[in-house]
Amino acid sequence: MIALDITIKDKCYTNSPLTVLKDIQFSAKPGEFIAIIGPSGSGKTTLLNMLSGLEDASGQKMVFNEKALNVCTDYQLGYVFQQPRLMPWLTVNENIQLVLPTIEEEKIETLLAQVGLAGKGSYYPKQLSGGMQRRVAIARAFAVNPELILLDEPFNSLDAPTAAKLRLLLVNLCKSCGSTVVFVTHDLSEAINLADRILFMSSSPSSIIHQAVVDLPKPRQESGSAELAWQAKLMNQYPQILSGSVAKEL
Amino acid sequence: MSPVYGRLLMLIVLASTWQGIAWLVNSSDFPSLFIVAESFIYHFFQGDMLVNLGVTLTRVLISFIIAMILGVLIGIVMGTSKRLNQLSDTLLIIVLNVPALVTILLCYIWFGLVEAAAITAVVINKIPTVVVMIREGARVVDDDLLNVAKVYKLSLSKTFFKVFLPQLYPYIMASARAGLSLIWKIVLVVELLGRSDGVGFALNTLFQFFDIAGILAYTFAFISIVLVIENLIFRPLDKLIARGAHNDSA
Numbered sequence: 450m451i452a453l454d455i456t457i458k459d460k461c462y463t464n465s466p467l468t469v470l471k472d473i474q475f476s477a478k479p480g481e482f483i484a485i486i487g488p489s490g491s492g493k494t495t496l497l498n499m500l501s502g503l504e505d506a507s508g509q510k511m512v513f514n515e516k517a518l519n520v521c522t523d524y525q526l527g528y529v530f531q532q533p534r535l536m537p538w539l540t541v542n543e544n545i546q547l548v549l550p551t552i553e554e555e556k557i558e559t560l561l562a563q564v565g566l567a568g569k570g571s572y573y574p575k576q577l578s579g580g581m582q583r584r585v586a587i588a589r590a591f592a593v594n595p596e597l598i599l600l601d602e603p604f605n606s607l608d609a610p611t612a613a614k615l616r617l618l619l620v621n622l623c624k625s626c627g628s629t630v631v632f633v634t635h636d637l638s639e640a641i642n643l644a645d646r647i648l649f650m651s652s653s654p655s656s657i658i659h660q661a662v663v664d665l666p667k668p669r670q671e672s673g674s675a676e677l678a679w680q681a682k683l684m685n686q687y688p689q690i691l692s693g694s695v696a697k698e699l
Numbered sequence: 700m701s702p703v704y705g706r707l708l709m710l711i712v713l714a715s716t717w718q719g720i721a722w723l724v725n726s727s728d729f730p731s732l733f734i735v736a737e738s739f740i741y742h743f744f745q746g747d748m749l750v751n752l753g754v755t756l757t758r759v760l761i762s763f764i765i766a767m768i769l770g771v772l773i774g775i776v777m778g779t780s781k782r783l784n785q786l787s788d789t790l791l792i793i794v795l796n797v798p799a800l801v802t803i804l805l806c807y808i809w810f811g812l813v814e815a816a817a818i819t820a821v822v823i824n825k826i827p828t829v830v831v832m833i834r835e836g837a838r839v840v841d842d843d844l845l846n847v848a849k850v851y852k853l854s855l856s857k858t859f860f861k862v863f864l865p866q867l868y869p870y871i872m873a874s875a876r877a878g879l880s881l882i883w884k885i886v887l888v889v890e891l892l893g894r895s896d897g898v899g900f901a902l903n904t905l906f907q908f909f910d911i912a913g914i915l916a917y918t919f920a921f922i923s924i925v926l927v928i929e930n931l932i933f934r935p936l937d938k939l940i941a942r943g944a945h946n947d948s949a
């Protein structure tokens with residue numbers, strides 16, 4: 450488990466004058482599930498990449514467990530990308546062993562069983578469906594017992610029942626690992642379903658325009674009445690929040 | 700028709716066409732298959748064919764290994780570093796276009812008529828073509844997969860051998876195939892010009908006696924070896940490299 454305290458004054462890409470992120474400030478308690486919602490191109494992936502050290506974060510204040518670090522090298526990190534990003538020349542087992550060579554066969558079997566892929570360890574990624582590949586990517590991320598787990602629209606372009614199944618799986622894995630989670634999505638009901646707190650981002654140059662604590666009991670239901678009511682209340686209050694604005698008028 | 704029968708049929712058609720033309724022409728400049736076979740048996744059992752093939756094969760093998768290792772290394776460096784690529788691009792084009800014969804002559808003049816000069820000449824001829832192919836491969840290496848290696852903190856050697864290099868295998872394979880046939884041919888010229896053994900030397904001797912059957916006998920021996928290498932080494936390697944590349948169910 451890990452606590453986050455992040456302040457990003459401004460973030461530009463090298464060779465580009467465009468500011469992607471501006472005045473981002475948020476924190477997370479250990480084990481908290483944070484969802485980030487924002488319109489496309491609002492730099493959500495950039496934010497995750499900065500947290501993971503893939504994107505340069507020098508000059509920003511990135512505090513992990515009260516230690517100011519530019520990169521999260523001291524902590525075990527799990528990252529589920531938008532695409533599964535499995536090595537096509539390695540089997541499912543080898544893909545998981547790649548990130549954790551010391552892992553035992555039994556542990557891999559348990560993990561695969563947890564994600565509903567028992568007995569599929571000797572398959573190559575291309576022999577699996579898109580949904581199965583994503584499950585392998587999730588298993589890989591949790592194999593390292595991550596203290597912080599980053600998820601970048603992991604259930605994008607999946608059919609609704611598969612996505613619902615994977616959400617349930619994610620909740621269970623997070624619970625057993627106790628990881629702090631930063632979950633990027635553009636699906637509000639998905640965020641309500643999973644998160645303790647939701648951060649809303651504006652369009653580029655993005656900042657956080659609203660934070661909402663989802664004070665609903667867990668486990669939550671897909672399209673449950675309490676969840677729908679919570680969503681309706683929020684949308685009533687900020688009708689344009691999903692397009693990145695807290696303006697009251699439509 | 701199965702591919703094996705197809706290949707056999709092709710061979711039979713080729714052989715009978717040859718035989719037919721030999722009967723029609725009826726000249727010692729166009730020996731029939733039987734005369735060539737006779738000559739083959741003579742050179743194989745009584746002549747130096749085995750020794751010459753062995754010597755040539757050793758030269759091919761040594762120059763092939765050196766050229767592939769250096770070519771792959773230079774190709775990777777040029778493909779991944781823009782600056783080094785710009786610096787050495789012109790040099791590459793120059794070396795690529797120096798005639799093989801010129802390199803061979805210069806090597807013999809500068810280093811003398813020694814084995815090292817012969818090998819060096821072949822290697823210099825081959826390296827640029829390997830570099831060109833590997834460079835293309837290294838340019839299109841998938842950064843997304845390299846980022847996975849970075850996030851999960853894989854060691855440098857693991858990142859190279861498990862994530863980077865497998866993406867180059869198809870390119871290495873293609874340049875090895877093209878390389879072997881090119882190196883065979885250059886080695887023969889090198890032997891013809893400055894060595895006193897090997898297939899190239901033998902062919903030169905046979906040419907001086909207008910021993911067409913002998914020349915053809917050597918050619919057949921030569922082609923057979925290449926076919927054996929193709930079937931025993933390259934095809935199994937192809938299969939190994941293509942693992943995970945198809946979505947056929949296991």
